[in-house]
Amino acid sequence: MMDTTKTWNQLIYDTHQVISNDKFMEDIVTPIVLIHSNFSSAMSALLADHFTTNKVGSDKWKELFSSAYEFQIKYDNCYDSTIEAMGLLDLKAVSERDPASDNLLNIFMNFKGFKALQAHRIAHVLWNQNRKDSARLIQSRCSDVFAVDIHPAAVIGGIITSIN
Secondary structure, eight states: OOOHHHHHHHHHHHHHHHHHHOGGGHHHHIIIIITOSSHHHHHHHHHHHHHOOSSSOHHHHHHHHHHHHGGGOBSOTTOOSBHHHHHHHHHHHHHHHOTTOSSHHHHHHHOHHHHHHHHHHHHHHHHHTTOHHHHHHHHHHHHHHHSOOOOTTOOOOOOOOOOO
């Protein structure tokens, strides 16, 4: 398994690079990435901002998302990775495979497919904790916000290390 700390550190580095190239971005990216101590905190806040409605505020969404990241919960029984580790693996995979990605910050902030996948991973953990109504709420809101609809019970795989 890859070192997920390295990917988080690369995201921080890329964020500083963006700021040094364009000062306009500083007030935008600082609350999205730099004020957070880890991926799960940053992702919870970013998704919460996207999911906010006049009925369910950002703080409530952040509380729900953070609850799925608590205690280093595994994404699924068939994977030995937490949803935070899976999210960082997703971030790295997109950066390696998508020609439109020029840095990790761009993916984190702007790729709705990546954000939809992270929302799904959270919903999947909640589904497995028998919090099905919360999981379905995330699925529904994700469909509204990102136009991506993945059932919370679906298992989306990790990295294939070798094929013989």
